[in-house]
Amino acid sequence: MSTTSATPATPSVAPTPPPSQPGGAAALGRAAAAALFSLAGLRQLGVCVLIGLTLALMTGPNGKAAEPLGAVRHAILAPRIVTYLIIAAVLWLLIALWPLARPLWSMGQAAARGPVTAVAQQRFAPLGLNLALLIVAIIMPMFFSNAAVTWMVDGVGIYALLALGLNVVIGYAGMLDLGYIAFFAIGAYTTAYFTSKTAISAHFPVSLNPFFVFPIAFVLAAVAGVLLGAPTLRLRGDYLAIVTLGFGEIIQLIANNSHWTNGPRGAFGVPHLSIHLLGINYSWKLDPKPYYYLLLAIIVLVMIAFGRLERSRIGRAWAAIREDEIAAEATGVPTLRLKLLAFAIGASVSGFAGVLFASKQFFNPQIFSLQASFLVVTIVIFGGMGNRLGVVVGSVVLQGLAFYLRDKVPATDRFIYFGAVVIVMMIFRPQGIVPSRRRKREISLAEHGVGHADSLGSAPTSESGAR
Amino acid sequence: MSKHRAAGPGRAVLVPGGPGGESPAGDPGADLVVDARDLTLRFGGVTSLDGVTLRHHRGEILAVIGPNGAGKTSLFNCLTGAYKPQQGSVAFSPEPGRSHSIVGKTPHSITKLGVARTFQNIRLFPALSALENVQIGVEMRQRYGSIGAILGTPRMRREERSGVEKSIELLELVGLRHRVHELSASLPYGEQRRLEIARALGTGPKLLLLDEPAAGTNPSEKLELAELIRTIAGTGVSVLLIEHDMRLVMSVAANVTVLNFGRVIAHGTPAEVQRDPAVVEAYLGTQDDDSVGESDAPAGDLVGNGGTGRDQH
Numbered sequence: 001m002s003t004t005s006a007t008p009a010t011p012s013v014a015p016t017p018p019p020s021q022p023g024g025a026a027a028l029g030r031a032a033a034a035a036l037f038s039l040a041g042l043r044q045l046g047v048c049v050l051i052g053l054t055l056a057l058m059t060g061p062n063g064k065a066a067e068p069l070g071a072v073r074h075a076i077l078a079p080r081i082v083t084y085l086i087i088a089a090v091l092w093l094l095i096a097l098w099p100l101a102r103p104l105w106s107m108g109q110a111a112a113r114g115p116v117t118a119v120a121q122q123r124f125a126p127l128g129l130n131l132a133l134l135i136v137a138i139i140m141p142m143f144f145s146n147a148a149v150t151w152m153v154d155g156v157g158i159y160a161l162l163a164l165g166l167n168v169v170i171g172y173a174g175m176l177d178l179g180y181i182a183f184f185a186i187g188a189y190t191t192a193y194f195t196s197k198t199a200i201s202a203h204f205p206v207s208l209n210p211f212f213v214f215p216i217a218f219v220l221a222a223v224a225g226v227l228l229g230a231p232t233l234r235l236r237g238d239y240l241a242i243v244t245l246g247f248g249e250i251i252q253l254i255a256n257n258s259h260w261t262n263g264p265r266g267a268f269g270v271p272h273l274s275i276h277l278l279g280i281n282y283s284w285k286l287d288p289k290p291y292y293y294l295l296l297a298i299i300v301l302v303m304i305a306f307g308r309l310e311r312s313r314i315g316r317a318w319a320a321i322r323e324d325e326i327a328a329e330a331t332g333v334p335t336l337r338l339k340l341l342a343f344a345i346g347a348s349v350s351g352f353a354g355v356l357f358a359s360k361q362f363f364n365p366q367i368f369s370l371q372a373s374f375l376v377v378t379i380v381i382f383g384g385m386g387n388r389l390g391v392v393v394g395s396v397v398l399q400g401l402a403f404y405l406r407d408k409v410p411a412t413d414r415f416i417y418f419g420a421v422v423i424v425m426m427i428f429r430p431q432g433i434v435p436s437r438r439r440k441r442e443i444s445l446a447e448h449g450v451g452h453a454d455s456l457g458s459a460p461t462s463e464s465g466a467r
Numbered sequence: 468m469s470k471h472r473a474a475g476p477g478r479a480v481l482v483p484g485g486p487g488g489e490s491p492a493g494d495p496g497a498d499l500v501v502d503a504r505d506l507t508l509r510f511g512g513v514t515s516l517d518g519v520t521l522r523h524h525r526g527e528i529l530a531v532i533g534p535n536g537a538g539k540t541s542l543f544n545c546l547t548g549a550y551k552p553q554q555g556s557v558a559f560s561p562e563p564g565r566s567h568s569i570v571g572k573t574p575h576s577i578t579k580l581g582v583a584r585t586f587q588n589i590r591l592f593p594a595l596s597a598l599e600n601v602q603i604g605v606e607m608r609q610r611y612g613s614i615g616a617i618l619g620t621p622r623m624r625r626e627e628r629s630g631v632e633k634s635i636e637l638l639e640l641v642g643l644r645h646r647v648h649e650l651s652a653s654l655p656y657g658e659q660r661r662l663e664i665a666r667a668l669g670t671g672p673k674l675l676l677l678d679e680p681a682a683g684t685n686p687s688e689k690l691e692l693a694e695l696i697r698t699i700a701g702t703g704v705s706v707l708l709i710e711h712d713m714r715l716v717m718s719v720a721a722n723v724t725v726l727n728f729g730r731v732i733a734h735g736t737p738a739e740v741q742r743d744p745a746v747v748e749a750y751l752g753t754q755d756d757d758s759v760g761e762s763d764a765p766a767g768d769l770v771g772n773g774g775t776g777r778d779q780h
C-alpha cells in the first residue's frame with residue numbers, strides 16, 4: 001500500500017533520445033565499438049547467429065526418416081553455412097549500429113516526437129505518397145505475367161481487402177478475431193447460392209447478377225458478425241480469440257459437411273461479374289486484369305471510407321476502448337455497441353471480398369481454413385495494426401513473398417518462411433511495416449509501463465498502479 | 468492497512484455511532500441530486516458497503532471521507548454503475564422533478580444521464596492527445612453515426628467542429644489550453660488530473676464525482692484545484708468529492724459524509740464532522756490515545772497524511 005509514491009515518472013514518448021552528434025570519425029568509431037561490444041550488442045549477435053542458423057536449416061535439404069538429424073548436419077556442416085553466418089554478421093552490424101544512424105534518418109521526423117500533431121492536420125500529409133502508390137498500383141499489371149497478375153488478384157488483392165476489414169476489428173477496436181475468414185466464406189457461399197442454380201446444391205429461385213449479391217453478402221456477413229459478436233464481445237482478449245477461432249472452424253466444417261454447400265467438392269461455375277446497365281455491357285472473364293482494377297477501386301474506396309471512420313468520433317471511441325475500456329465506458333462510450341459495430345464492419349468487408357472471390361473462380365471449403373484466418377491476422381500485424389496503408393503493404397509483401405517462394409520451396413514449407421519473416425519483424429519492428437501513429441505511441445508507452453499497447457491482451461489491470 | 472486495527476477498535480466503537488441516527492433526518496422537500504438509500508455491497512464474505520445512505524443536495528459540494536478501505540470508492544462505483552449493489556436504491560435527478568433509478572444501469576448510460584467521474588488512479592487514454600481525450604467525452608452526446616462519418620455529411624462536419632470547440636473551451640477552463648495537442652501520458656501528474664476532470668466535464672454532467680483529485684499533487688496545485696472545483700460547482704454542477712486532504716475538503720465542501728467500514732458514521736459541515744468523536748476514533752483508533760485528536764489539531768490533519776502516515780504512528 002504505497003500511499004506516498006503517488007507520482008509515477010512521466011515517460012517521454014521517444015524511445016531513446018538520439019545520441020549527440022559524434023565529433024569525428026574517431027569518435028564515431030568508438031561509439032560503434034561501444035555499441036557492438038556492449039552486453040546488448042553481444043546479445044544481438046547471439047540472436048543474429050541463431051537467425052542465420054535457422055535460415056541455413058530452412059533452406060537446406062529436407063531431413064529423411066532414416067537420418068533424423070541429416071538436415072541439421074547438412075545445414076550446419078556444409079560450406080554454405082558460411083554464407084548464412086555472413087548474413088548474420090551483416091544483420092548484427094545493421095541492428096547494433098542502427099541507433100548511431102538514427103539521428104540522420106529521423107532528422108525530418110523530429111517534430112513528430114514532440115507535441116502530437118492534431119489528427120486533423122495529419123490528414124493531407126501522406127496524400128502525395130498515396131497518389132504515387134496508387135499510380136504504381138495502376139501501372140503495375142502491365143509489367144507482370146498473367147500468372148503474376150492472377151496472384152495479384154487472388155492472393156494480394158483479396159487478402160488486402162480482408163486485412164483492411166480485419167484491421168477495423170484488430171487495429172481500431174483492439175479485439176482479436178481468429179475466425180475472420182468465416183465471413184469471407186459466408187460471402188462466397190452467398191454468391192454461389194444467389195447467382196447460380198448449379199454451383200452448389202442449394203440455390204435461390206432466381207439467379208442474380210453477382211453485382212446484386214454485393215449488398216446481400218454485405219448485410220448477411222454483417223448480421224453474422226453481430227450474431228457472433230453479441231454474446232461473445234463481453235469476453236476479452238484471449239477468450240474472444242478462442243471463441244472466434246471456434247466460429248471459424250464451425251463455418252468451415254459446415255461448408256465441408258453440408259450437402260447444400262456441395263461439401264468438399266466446392267462450388268463450380270459461379271457466373272463471372274458483368275454489367276448490363278444503360279447500354280454499357282461489360283463482362284469480367286478469364287483475364288485477371290479487369291478483376292485487378294475492380295479490386296483496386298474497391299480497396300481504394302474502402303481505405304478512404306475507413307480513414308474517415310478512423311478520424312471521426314467513432315474512431316476516437318474505438319481508440320478509447322482499446323486503451324482503457326473501463327475509462328471509455330465511464331466517459332459515456334457505449335463500448336459493447338461500438339465493438340459490435342467494429343465486428344459488423346469488419347465482417348461485411350470480408351463478405352464483400354467473398355463475393356469478388358467467388359465470382360472470379362472456383363472455391364472449396366479448404367480455402368476458408370484456419371490457416372487463411374491466421375494469414376489475414378499475420379498480414380494485419382505485419383503491415384501495421386491500425387494503419388490502412390500498412391495492412392495493404394503487409395499483404396503485398398507477405399503474399400508477394402508467397403508468390404516468390406511458390407516455385408522455389410515445397411508448398412508445405414512456405415509457412416516456415418512466413419513464420420521466420422514475421423518473427424524477425426516482431427523482434428525489430430513490432431509496430432509493423434507502416435505503423436499507425438496512435439499504435440506506435442501505445443507501443444512506446446507500454447515499453448515505459450504506461451497503458452497497455454497490447455490491446456489483444458487482457459483487460460486493463462492498472463489497479464495496482466500508483467496508489 | 469494493518470488488520471488488527473480493522474478488527475480491534477472499529478467494531479466496538481462503531482456500533483453506537485452507526486447510521487441509525489443519520490437516515491431519519493431526511494426532509495422530504497429537499498432538492499436532492501443523489502438520493503442513495505441503504506446501499507449494501509458485498510464481495511463474497513466482505514461487506515464493502517453496509518446500508519449506506521447518501522443525500523446530495525443540488526449544486527452542493529459534498530465530500531466523502533473515511534480511512535482507507537472505508538468503502539468510498541465502492542460507493543462511487545455503485546453510483547456510476549461499475550458495481551451493482553445487492554441492496555438499496557440510488558435515485559439520480561439531473562434536474563428538479565426528473566429522477567432516474569441508477570442501480571443496474573450500464574456505466575455509459577449513467578454517464579449519459581449526467582453523472583461523470585474521475586478515477587483515483589488516473590485513467591486517461593494515454594496515447595491520445597489532451598484534446599482527443601476531452602473530445603471522447605464531448606462526442607458521446609453527438610448523433611452522427613458511422614455512415615455519416617464515412618460520407619462526411621454536413622451534420623458530421625458541424626458536430627465535429629463544435630466538438631473540438633467545446634473541448635478546447637474545457638481545456639481552457641482547467642488551464643490546459645497550451646497542452647491541446649500534447650500526448651496525455653506526457654503531461655505532468657497534476658495536469659493529468661485536471662485533464663481527467665475536463666474529460667468528465669465534456670460529457671455534460673449534472674453530477675461530477677471526483678475520486679481523490681488532489682492525490683499526488685503539490686500544494687499550489689491543490690489551491691488551483693480547490694478554485695477549479697468551486698468554479699465547476701458555480702456552473703450548476705453538483706460535485707461529490709472523495710478526498711483525504713482535509714484542508715481541501717474544509718475549503719471547498721459544504722457538507723461532509725464520513726464512512727468507516729462501509730457505514731456512514733457522521734454527516735455534517737466539515738467543522739462539525741471534525742469534532743465528531745466517532746470520526747476522531749475512526750481515524751485514530753482510540754480516543755484517549757493522546758491529545759492530538761482534540762481542538763488544535765483535529766482529525767483532518769492526520770487524515771491529510773494519507774494512510775501510511777497513520778500506520779506509522
